[in-house]
Amino acid sequence: MTFPVVGMVGGGQLARMTHEAGIPLGIRFKLLSDTPQDSAAQVVGDVVVGDYRDLETLRDFARGCDVITFDHEHVPTEHLRALEADGIPVRPGPDALVHAQDKGVMRARLDAIGVPCPRHRLVADPGDVAAFAAEGGGGFPVVLKTVRGGYDGKGVWVVGSAEEAAEPFKAGVPVLAEEKVDFVRELAANVVRSPHGQAVAYPVVESQQVNGVCDTVIAPAPGLDEELALRAEEMALHIAGELGVVGHLAVELFQTRDGRILVNELAMRPHNSGHWSMDGAITSQFANHVRAVLDLPLGDPRPRAKWTVMVNVLGGDYPDMYSAYLHCMARDPQLKIHMYGKDVKPGRKVGHVNTYGDDLDDVLERARHAAGYLRGTITE
Amino acid sequence: MTFPVVGMVGGGQLARMTHEAGIPLGIRFKLLSDTPQDSAAQVVGDVVVGDYRDLETLRDFARGCDVITFDHEHVPTEHLRALEADGIPVRPGPDALVHAQDKGVMRARLDAIGVPCPRHRLVADPGDVAAFAAEGGGGFPVVLKTVRGGYDGKGVWVVGSAEEAAEPFKAGVPVLAEEKVDFVRELAANVVRSPHGQAVAYPVVESQQVNGVCDTVIAPAPGLDEELALRAEEMALHIAGELGVVGHLAVELFQTRDGRILVNELAMRPHNSGHWSMDGAITSQFANHVRAVLDLPLGDPRPRAKWTVMVNVLGGDYPDMYSAYLHCMARDPQLKIHMYGKDVKPGRKVGHVNTYGDDLDDVLERARHAAGYLRGTITE
Incomplete structure (x- = not known):
């Protein structure tokens, strides 16, 4: 065949x-x-x-x-x-992908197509940063990001004064200044788009970060206003269409205290905020990414369970997680473990666990316990 | 790691x-x-x-x-x-596996541990077959099986007279005669057992054969009496324990018109009657087989949907199924297609489809349509 x-x-x-x-x-x-x-x-x-x-x-x-x-x-x-x-x-093609590669290009393009972002500007030196801080009326702190190469909190600084702003400029790459958004939580709107324009939207999820690294994802985002969820999905579909994305697009969002949603980052590939879909959706983000890049009809992105929770497994105290992994399987026969075959280094993502069910507290507890046990921060 | x-x-x-x-x-x-x-x-x-x-x-x-x-x-x-x-x-070890390799050994052992089987006897020639037919009072037809090497209807004959019984003896391997059971349907009881004796039972499924090849599996078996289902699961767990099976054991069963269940065949590996579990159970037969052979704690075998249907995709008129496959994805975004990467030959198992949901008629129709479309027997 x-x-x-x-x-x-x-x-x-x-x-x-x-x-x-x-x-x-x-x-x-x-x-x-x-x-x-x-x-x-x-x-x-x-x-x-x-x-x-x-x-x-x-x-x-x-x-x-x-x-x-x-x-x-x-x-x-x-x-x-x-x-x-x-x-x-x-797929995605270079014209689309550049928006996930270069935060300056991304911000300019989102501004042009009317997608709300944090206040931002390319800055050349600490003096520029001070001017940017003063302009918005909010003053410091300000978020500085290298426009290329950052991920998982790398290439990102939160600075409290112009004096603290020297570090990001040392690498000699362009730096983007952004207001520090007063957000109540982070969300992600994940969509998949095919070359002939078919697109599907996953339910909007809540993404919880620890030290700048994704820790927990809850699908769907608990208590999210239906109108706001719809707006986030439409925004992600709008971005995918305008930018000509093919495959999976993750739109990381801030939900602000005053009820707005602002785009934080874009990723044009399967994304950590979509790992829950492997066990929690009818069609996973990975299956739909494959279908999209081959221009095959897309699969149903709807959830299979009322709640699905994903927690990342980070490297911790155990160089070998096998006995902890065995323990987690014995404790929870419904647990879905996903190991990546990577050597354990402290803080490195080496796997994730998914749990699902009707009771969010129970689903959260099971996922957090398993991830903590695998990492070694929980020992009973 | x-x-x-x-x-x-x-x-x-x-x-x-x-x-x-x-x-x-x-x-x-x-x-x-x-x-x-x-x-x-x-x-x-x-x-x-x-x-x-x-x-x-x-x-x-x-x-x-x-x-x-x-x-x-x-x-x-x-x-x-x-x-x-x-x-x-x-794993499974040779002492267990021989019961899935040699139908004569299997029948003798099931008799010894009190598991109900069709009436049977090893036969040496057509005269023996005639004697076997006469003994039971049922006469012909009689089922003849080579004790080793048969699968998917191969190595099995249904003979209407002693004259028709010459063929099976030509290969020079031992032949088992069995009564032709008056069954209302075929069931399968699938269990997984680990070396230290943990075992889990999947819900008993109905298995529909066409020309001796598995065509459709419905999980759980519709309308199956709860007591009979429990008896079938217990029988499969009993066999797994007595034979020392490690890994997945499929017990193919006849449900007789008079309300008994009789063992037809055993398979000690993941089995076609368990493919539904890939999309329909919390833990699939494949994941549990891996866990069992590594003596890891087993996963939950319970169903995730009210009904799951598996239909095999056999090779048919299309040497290349890709455009049919695309059509099936477009028609049913919830369809789960599993292709095996095999060259298409008429009648060869080249994949299967799974569907699940609350309405059995709908779930059956969707799976049968997709499998028929892929095979080329349905064109709209």
């Missing part, structure tokens, strides 16, 4: 879980991985080890692929244009 | 789906496959191509595996004993 080959650039856990979702679809998967030990490289059959920053490596890899997609957003835009010029479909 | 390596002998779809279930568990998978094109070999990273009938190939393969399990029941018993003597855990 001549089913298509999806070329995945990047060997992290997103690639691993996309491969898992592609197996029942009958899709062949080819992986470009930094090392043979990467999370996805352990479980994929057809693995090329190479550097995605090298155009010839990418070109060699792309031969025999029907489409190229990504585990991360770090492939240089000009390489993606070169692949497209070679006739390889790149 | 030093998670264990499961060595899977056989590269068919059962191995493919077991690998899929092992990915979130963080389990490393090593495959012994006949060819690099086999269903599982397409999607597994660590593949050894070799002949499972060769002991040295098996021994080489087993090095570096923490446990050996199977996609099929064809590995010679003496090879499994040799692996065990080498210190490799083989």
